[in-house]
Amino acid sequence: MELLLQLAKNGVIIGLLYGLFAYGMSLIIATSGVLHFAHGLTLAGSAYSFWFFLQDQDLGVFVAILGALAVGGLLGILVELGIYRPLRRIQATDMVFLVASLSVLTLGQAALIFIFGTDPKAVTPTAFLRWSTDVGPFNVRMWDLLIIGASALAFTALYLLQRHTSVGLSFRAVGDNPHRAQTLGIKLQRTYVWVFLAGSLVAVLPGMLLAVQNPVTPSMGFDLLIKAVIALVVGGIGSMPGALLGGVLIGVVESVAVYWLPTEWSEFTLYALLFIFVIARPQGLTKGALRTA
């Protein structure tokens, strides 16, 4: 029983991390309509940058955080400006966007291998990161607290951004009705750049948090992307509670499954979950705000 509780707690924590990544992606999808699979590259790129500045260059954690944020934000903006904007100009179909986005992810991973090699890069855990304590039946790690803190910070910031700032309201307006947004005087192209920046910065948080816990690998972006897509289908694309709920649900399912099933089966449970939702509740737990047209 104690093990089960511990697995559930770990599931919630990793689920929050999935939720963060999924929500950044969901924000981009809901505003721009682009299935931004290259979001995985943003995650991997920021994780590598964090490792590079912290471990390889030894520039301190502060510089590493700023460096990772800069690289992550820049990757998002560059993909929007260099790939999606030209595609929008020629009125490419969703399928073209999807293939282009996947290509960016694949090429980006190849670039990471070219630059850093295939061997995993690990951040040496400091005493700060190794700290943990027992609370009731749970063993609480510093990593858990960092993820809870980062999630609380990011979700609160995004909530306030989207309800109380003009740029956040324009994200929702453009996602809702781009034509009306334009007649009101909102610049669509500029809004897309802002939303890619915001969504990508959110992906830097799980990127850095993964880098301090697990070795950084070129394929980490793709691995997380799969989980994020499942989280979004389960939770409902475009809604913040959806991404959060979806992320936590798959985190818990994946983690708790190990209690009954062999470890290598844990991923299978996610696909089973995805299958159930696609058949029985395709709109997700919450009704997503993704525009269908």
Add this chain to the structure above:
Amino acid sequence: MLSAGAPSATDGGAATTAEVLRVEGLQAGYGKHVVLDDVSLTVGEGELVALLGHNGAGKTTALRAITGQLRPSRGRIQLDGRDVTGSSAALTAKLGMSMVPQGQNVFASMTIDENLRLAAAVAGGRPSNPRSAQDVRSFVLDMFPILKDRGKDKAGSLSGGQRQMVAISMALMTQPRLMLLDEPSTGLAPVLIDEVLAAVRTVNQQLGTSVLLVEQDTKRVLRVSDRVYVIKLGVPVFSGTPHEMHQQDWSQLF
């Protein structure tokens, strides 16, 4: 009677002081297909001008060309004396044109309050704005109390008439020099059409907002307009006051 050439200041009879909008010889269409040809019109400061015509007469095309959503193939468009021919929709909006499109003209997934705040924010800090956003907001909420009562509701949950009120209010929050309305009566019950048109007239008279109103419902529009233009199959066929319009043989105009 035909206003084929450039309109003069005496055109139509109403005493116009400064011209907010001046359109000369406008031609526009889609590809090689000319929908609108040689249309000229003016809207004076504080005037409510209607552009009438049948379905397919080219009214919406005219609005799209004037607001920069469609590039005109010929002609000139001036806003406050500034040439805005071929400007982007974002620029004409910034310079003070606010169009209320037909149909999906509110952000359905956002609350009424958020719709209004966004509209105010888009035009925020424009130095030419004569009133504070707060003033316009109270004016709008006094005129449409339902928007205050249901401020926290999603705009998508409103009826057609209420949506039209939100859409007009959004346009007003940007403090436009010229508000352009594309058939606000579409899909509304007759009693609501009167209500919406009365609101447009109130805005025009109390805020002094100049209005270009595109409509099909000629009889109702004549009651609220200062001047009227009629186009038929893309060309102008009448220009004058509502009084002059009543003396016309309408079967020739529509």
